[in-house]
Amino acid sequence: MTTDLDDRNRRADAQRNRAAILDGTVTCLSVNPRASMAEIAQAAGIGRVTLYGHFSSRRELLEAVVEQTMHEAEAQLAPLDLGGDPRAALDLLIRSSWRIIDKLHGLMAAAEQELGADRIRDHHDRTLHRVRGLIERGQAEGAFRSDQSSSWITACFFAILHGASGEIRAGRLSDRDAATAIPSTIQAIVSVPAGDAVDVGKA
Amino acid sequence: MTTDLDDRNRRADAQRNRAAILDGTVTCLSVNPRASMAEIAQAAGIGRVTLYGHFSSRRELLEAVVEQTMHEAEAQLAPLDLGGDPRAALDLLIRSSWRIIDKLHGLMAAAEQELGADRIRDHHDRTLHRVRGLIERGQAEGAFRSDQSSSWITACFFAILHGASGEIRAGRLSDRDAATAIPSTIQAIVSVPAGDAVDVGKA
DNA sequence: ATCAATTCAAACACTGATGTACGACTTAGG
DNA sequence: CCTAAGTCGTACATCAGTGTTTGAATTGAT
Numbered sequence: 001m002t003t004d005l006d007d008r009n010r011r012a013d014a015q016r017n018r019a020a021i022l023d024g025t026v027t028c029l030s031v032n033p034r035a036s037m038a039e040i041a042q043a044a045g046i047g048r049v050t051l052y053g054h055f056s057s058r059r060e061l062l063e064a065v066v067e068q069t070m071h072e073a074e075a076q077l078a079p080l081d082l083g084g085d086p087r088a089a090l091d092l093l094i095r096s097s098w099r100i101i102d103k104l105h106g107l108m109a110a111a112e113q114e115l116g117a118d119r120i121r122d123h124h125d126r127t128l129h130r131v132r133g134l135i136e137r138g139q140a141e142g143a144f145r146s147d148q149s150s151s152w153i154t155a156c157f158f159a160i161l162h163g164a165s166g167e168i169r170a171g172r173l174s175d176r177d178a179a180t181a182i183p184s185t186i187q188a189i190v191s192v193p194a195g196d197a198v199d200v201g202k203a
Numbered sequence: 204m205t206t207d208l209d210d211r212n213r214r215a216d217a218q219r220n221r222a223a224i225l226d227g228t229v230t231c232l233s234v235n236p237r238a239s240m241a242e243i244a245q246a247a248g249i250g251r252v253t254l255y256g257h258f259s260s261r262r263e264l265l266e267a268v269v270e271q272t273m274h275e276a277e278a279q280l281a282p283l284d285l286g287g288d289p290r291a292a293l294d295l296l297i298r299s300s301w302r303i304i305d306k307l308h309g310l311m312a313a314a315e316q317e318l319g320a321d322r323i324r325d326h327h328d329r330t331l332h333r334v335r336g337l338i339e340r341g342q343a344e345g346a347f348r349s350d351q352s353s354s355w356i357t358a359c360f361f362a363i364l365h366g367a368s369g370e371i372r373a374g375r376l377s378d379r380d381a382a383t384a385i386p387s388t389i390q391a392i393v394s395v396p397a398g399d400a401v402d403v404g405k406a
Numbered sequence: 407a408t409c410a411a412t413t414c415a416a417a418c419a420c421t422g423a424t425g426t427a428c429g430a431c432t433t434a435g436g
Numbered sequence: 437c438c439t440a441a442g443t444c445g446t447a448c449a450t451c452a453g454t455g456t457t458t459g460a461a462t463t464g465a466t
Contacts, residue, residue: 159366
């Protein structure tokens with residue numbers, strides 16, 4: 001994007017403000033996904049006009065925030081070693097993911113209304129593929145159930161994470177409990193059901 | 204409410220229109236949760252002013268629609284016999300629930316923004332208690348896992364149902380597949396995990 | 407047939423949000 | 437210290453949605 005070149009040329013305070021905006025938008029929208037540009041500006045500690053100086057429309061702002069956020073998330077998840085035992089890898093992925101998803105819940109809701117679900121999915125896709133890839137490997141190795149599509153199991157993975165996020169926000173689930181409940185439930189989802197032909201042992 | 208008395212006294216066409224409004228609102232909001240009063244009126248096949256004649260504010264309309272919808276849902280779920288084997292009862296409950304939840308997805312989204320999540324939960328509570336009650340019975344009888352709180356398992360139940368609803372709407376899951384995948388996955392969630400002390404046999 | 411209830415479209419005031427324009431002020435950086 | 441870049445508040449135009457009013461036209465009920 002043009003961003004790289006711009007950043008170098010811009011004055012220090014402008015760069016600082018841009019960062020503050022991106023940051024403030026996330027925290028602001030996670031509290032209230034319908035927050036106005038005025039509220040976002042206030043959350044970022046700057047004037048509304050200055051906000052428009054950096055992003056000429058709400059849409060442009062959302063787009064930038066989503067992109068940066070996805071980039072950050074990717075940076076946290078990419079270095080994970082998801083090789084080895086699929087169960088352990090899945091656990092690792094969950095532990096690294098659920099706080100991110102919790103934090104991003106509001107942002108996604110806001111972005112979905114403004115950018116459309118498809119636009120989100122574009123950004124979401126890498127994370128999605130990572131999860132599905134792992135699940136498919138687990139299925140191939142016989143560690144995960146194969147009687148359901150990887151697509152469905154992946155959807156369940158995200159459904160549980162989002163559900164947990166909601167429970168936490170509603171105060172019905174503590175961070176501590178979430179950390180054990182989520183992995184345990186997802187393991188149950190991917191496991192080969194009791195009655196099936198269990199063909200453990202690497203394929 | 205005053206509704207009961209009013210309905211008798213009102214003219215036939217007014218009653219017809221009121222029903223059309225309630226009906227149109229659901230279908231309209233399930234397509235677009237942010238639909239305006241004008242769009243809702245159009246969907247109901249009446250003029251915008253007439254809409255305001257029946258419901259003096261958007262909030263009042265939403266309230267009425269949510270109440271009626273919940274009432275209908277309750278009417279479908281209340282007669283179910285959830286006694287006997289908890290697993291079978293859960294399956295029955297799922298089969299009766301998931302289409303309802305799918306249909307109501309948009310309505311809930313709209314209502315949540317307008318009425319606040321708490322207001323929704325008030326209406327949602329009966330359904331929620333029904334599910335949790337069943338889960339707790341299953342836990343007491345040893346049919347369901349007891350190492351996780353009934354509150355969490357209930358949340359997972361709804362998370363899966365909502366997730367499935369999203370997958371269907373996105374075209375990644377067919378109605379047919381959903382009908383088998385959902386029960387199967389929820390059974391996996393409630394089941395006692397393999398490593399545990401399995402104390403089957405009615406308590 | 408008549409009367410009251412109901413509907414309708416068009417117009418109105420009001421609100422809240424978006425995006426722009428301006429001139430004064432502050433700050434980074436040479 | 438000087439200048440250009442950046443910020444600020446205020447004010448403005450615009451737009452979309454809400455809720456109201458009005459007066460004429462339909463329509464149900466008796």
